[in-house]
Amino acid sequence: MADIVLKNIYKRFDDFTAVKDLNLEIRDKEFLVLLGPSGCGKTTTLRMISGLELPSEGKILLDNEDVTFKRASRRDIAFVFQLFALYPHLTVYNNIAFPLKTQGVEKSKIDQEVKKIAKLLQIDHILNKKPKQLAGGDLQRVALGRGLVRKPKAMLLDEPIGTLDAKFREEMRTELKGLHIDSGSTTVYVTHDQVEAMDMGDRIAVMNHSVLQQVGEPHEVYSNPKNLFVAKFIGSPGMNFLETEAENSGGKLSLKYKGDGTKIELPDFLADKLNNHKELTGVTWGIRPEDVSIVSEGTANSVRGNVFIVENMGNHKIIDVKLQDGTMVRVRELPKTELNIGDNVSITFDMKMVRLFNTESGDSIMFQE
Numbered sequence: 001m002a003d004i005v006l007k008n009i010y011k012r013f014d015d016f017t018a019v020k021d022l023n024l025e026i027r028d029k030e031f032l033v034l035l036g037p038s039g040c041g042k043t044t045t046l047r048m049i050s051g052l053e054l055p056s057e058g059k060i061l062l063d064n065e066d067v068t069f070k071r072a073s074r075r076d077i078a079f080v081f082q083l084f085a086l087y088p089h090l091t092v093y094n095n096i097a098f099p100l101k102t103q104g105v106e107k108s109k110i111d112q113e114v115k116k117i118a119k120l121l122q123i124d125h126i127l128n129k130k131p132k133q134l135a136g137g138d139l140q141r142v143a144l145g146r147g148l149v150r151k152p153k154a155m156l157l158d159e160p161i162g163t164l165d166a167k168f169r170e171e172m173r174t175e176l177k178g179l180h181i182d183s184g185s186t187t188v189y190v191t192h193d194q195v196e197a198m199d200m201g202d203r204i205a206v207m208n209h210s211v212l213q214q215v216g217e218p219h220e221v222y223s224n225p226k227n228l229f230v231a232k233f234i235g236s237p238g239m240n241f242l243e244t245e246a247e248n249s250g251g252k253l254s255l256k257y258k259g260d261g262t263k264i265e266l267p268d269f270l271a272d273k274l275n276n277h278k279e280l281t282g283v284t285w286g287i288r289p290e291d292v293s294i295v296s297e298g299t300a301n302s303v304r305g306n307v308f309i310v311e312n313m314g315n316h317k318i319i320d321v322k323l324q325d326g327t328m329v330r331v332r333e334l335p336k337t338e339l340n341i342g343d344n345v346s347i348t349f350d351m352k353m354v355r356l357f358n359t360e361s362g363d364s365i366m367f368q369e
């Protein structure tokens with residue numbers, strides 16, 4: 001199997017840089033999700049790993065071998081695209097057999113491998129059909145079958161289930177994970193859906209504007225985001241943000257919420273972090289919905305607001321609290337919480353879970369590798 005190393009990779013199209021100084025190590029047998037918004041450079045990165053696109057600068061190693069300028073067909077990497085690229089005139093069987101035929105594999109061996117992979121993907125009953133007779137989920141399974149049949153060192157999947165409906169997507173997510181575990185192929189999976197990324201990835205690499213922002217296990221990117229972009233992109237409902245500024249009275253640091261001037265006293269560990277960043281003018285206070293509590297008005301260290309919306313999600317409620325300056329804070333509460341629209345409330349924060357960001361640069365001042 002394979003590990004894939006990308007070293008200082010750049011990809012330029014004329015004067016536009018689609019991938020900028022990318023350094024990433026994808027571990028042997030790992031399921032790595034490349035996550036980011038449209039246009040951030042995910043497909044371009046995948047195409048470079050596969051060899052369909054050459055980097056403008058940098059190196060790509062596959063199993064310690066420099067493959068930067070090696071042709072796609074010689075890399076032993078399978079690539080499944082978002083749009084199923086099946087041959088319409090061939091049966092499912094022949095579509096899956098195709099990569100083995102081009103490699104000159106013996107007929108009986110091809111038959112054995114096609115049947116094995118078809119069984120694994122539960123498409124052994126449709127081997128004689130043509131693509132146009134199949135529904136989306138089966139088409140995608142066939143495309144996967146064609147990718148997997150030659151037991152590639154690595155699998156690259158570009159939004160492979162993006163076009164399927166919600167229920168199918170969920171099924172396919174589970175199937176793909178199972179398949180990855182069974183086949184042991186190092187897998188790079190592209191999506192712009194953070195829920196999919198959190199669900200599937202051993203690790204997630206978050207990209208934005210051609211730049212890799214952070215790589216980590218799902219819980220790491222969720223609870224320890226490196227910057228505001230990652231904090232905003234991961235999680236649903238997303239992290240809440242309050243704009244504050246540091247105040248120093250008598251040597252003791254606190255943060256003033258700019259919206260209404262409320263002073264938030266800081267525990268020592270947060271004050272220490274701030275003390276290391278005396279240059280800061282604005283501090284963005286980040287806190288996830290599950291780490292905010294609704295308390296009665298006047299509670300120490302709380303910020304006032306009123307209930308704007310109550311969403312009943314079954315096993316919990318999401319309460320949108322509108323602060324005095326109009327900032328909305330989403331709070332996750334137990335289903336039994338009784339609150340009505342318009343109620344005056346205050347919110348407090350689990351200080352251990354507060355994340356502070358440099359408002360200007362967007363960088364977390366609490367991030368540790």
Ligand SMILES: Nc1ncnc2c1ncn2[C@@H]1O[C@H](COP(=O)(O)OP(=O)(O)OP(=O)(O)O)[C@@H](O)[C@H]1O
Binds near residue numbers: 018037038
């Ligand atoms: N062959 C090309 N020539 C010029 N620009 C390109 C080319 N391929 C990609 N780009 C540009 O590079 C940027 C990144 O494209 P890419 O397809 O990698 O994004 P993506 O993250 O896969 O987005 P999406 O989620 O929409 O698929 C885009 O702005 C795109 O227009």
Ligand SMILES: [Mg+2]
Binds near residue numbers: 042
């Ligand atoms: Mg893409």
